[in-house]
Amino acid sequence: MAVDSMILRNWIGLFLMGAINNLPYVVINSAASTIASEYGQTNFVGLVFGANVAAAFVVKSLNTFFLLKVPYAIRIVINGLLMLGGLLGIAFSSSFGMALACIVVAGSSAAFGENVLLGYLSKFPGKLVNAYASGTGMAGLLGAGLFIIFGCVVQNTTKAEDKQDQLKELDRYAFLLTMPVVLIYWMAQYNIGVISRYAFLLTMPVVLIYWVSFFFIVKAPHKHRAERIQRIEKSSVPYKPLVASGSENNIQYPTLLKPDEEADFHYRSSSEHPEDDTTGDGAGHSVTGHQYITSVPVLLPPETRPQRYWRCFKLVIWHSINLSLVYLFEYVARACASKVEAKSAYNVGCPEFYAALQFCYQAGVFASRSSVQIIQIRRVEVLTLLQLVNMVVWLLDVHFKVIPEYLLPAYMIYVGLLGGASYVNIFYLLLHDGKYPDEDREICINIAGLFVTLGITSATGLETALFETILKED
DSSP states (O other), rough: HHHHHHHHHHHHHHHHHHHHHHHHHHHHHTHOOOOOOOOTTTGGOOOHHHHHTTTHHHHHHHHHHOOOOOOOHHHHHHHHHHHHHHHHHHOOOOOOOHHHHHHHHHHHHHHHHHHHHHHEEEEOGGGHHHHHHHHHHHHHHHHHHHHHHHHHHHHHHHHOOHHHHHHHHHHHHHHHHHHHHHHHHHHHHOOOOOOHHHHHHHTTHHHHHHHHHHIOOOOOOOOOHHHHHHHHHSSSSOOOOOOOOOOOOOOOOOBBOTOOOOOOEEEEEOSSSGGGGBBOOOOSSSSSSSSHHHHHHHEEOOOOHHHHHHHHHHHHHHHHHHHHHHHHHHHHHHTTTTTTTTTTGGSSSTHHHHHHHHHHHHHHHHHHHHHHHTTOHHHHHHHHHHHHHHHHHHHHHHOOOOSSSSGGGHHHHHHHHHHHHHHHHHHHHHOOOOTTTTGGGGHHHHHHHHHHHHHHHHHHHHHHHHTTTTTOOO
């Protein structure tokens, strides 16, 4: 009963942290078309997506290669501060350039927090990745839904005659009202009272929930595993001792030390010096006539840090490439949603067409990211190929506009389903598959996280190039 209670507690805490970590990011993506439009930059929707991930590779690399030994608590607190700063800046930006700069800050918090939390999951049973992934999917629904709701409110209540002013008010309200969620992010760790005064202080309840979830709801497993890993890393030679046996030509080579074993040496069998044997006949046989092998200890150099990272890189490269490609394909398809209909169809109505399609995408992501406890998919390359087909279809529809408007929401849900399924199943495998040593899972996860950013960044470049060239007039 106590175990079930702890699992539920951790599931809730990780769900909250996943949702809060990704909420500002998805609000920005849902508002991408509107942000570009309010500054008269309708052909630069891709730059909004790009700014959202511009610093992602840098902050994820920083975490992967330099900050893994920094306490998780410190990294979570810093991440919440980045959220606050980015959201405030976006809400009060006076130019497209300033808005992009603030989006970089907010986006970097989502990227940094993603790698930190995925690494943190290495301390838990593999299936708890479903809690975090489901939370990130819920963030998508909340962010897109929030933007739709406030878009409808602003369009129905504002007295501004200029549409640009209406769009600016929409963005400001959306980002200011997202900020309380940052307090929830921190409340996962600190049980601090909610102080609400002025827009900036209103952000704190969300950040507090984020902190409270980390410090008071989520409880990591016993320290035994972490201590065992540290013991292995400090070992002068992380190799397993082998017992020599067999004929005199049988050479035993070292194997990697298992997580629960300790050794300073491994042994290589040898019969090169039978004269050293005082109990045999000097010819490689014992006095009883049985063959023997003498064991000579050989000290091997320890695995260096670059060697360890390279070994982990080779372990995760296949899944990482698939993750990167899926993100590339789906982000290009998402950007196409801003151009698949005539310009008159956008920035009008309730819900606004582009925001509605983004909501559909997030619904698909949420459903598939919550599915890993029901079904696991190992052949993730199939998802990658299907998403490639989707990207091509959406690009063609930008130009030819042959898909009926009423089918586009369902099709965007399908794009989200494939993207979410790829994400959750790949990270489930990284956390659960015995192929990945326990002591290396955090490094493997962080490396895969870098490929997520690579895919999104590549998509930004591709969609911007297409929208500024062959699809510019569509």
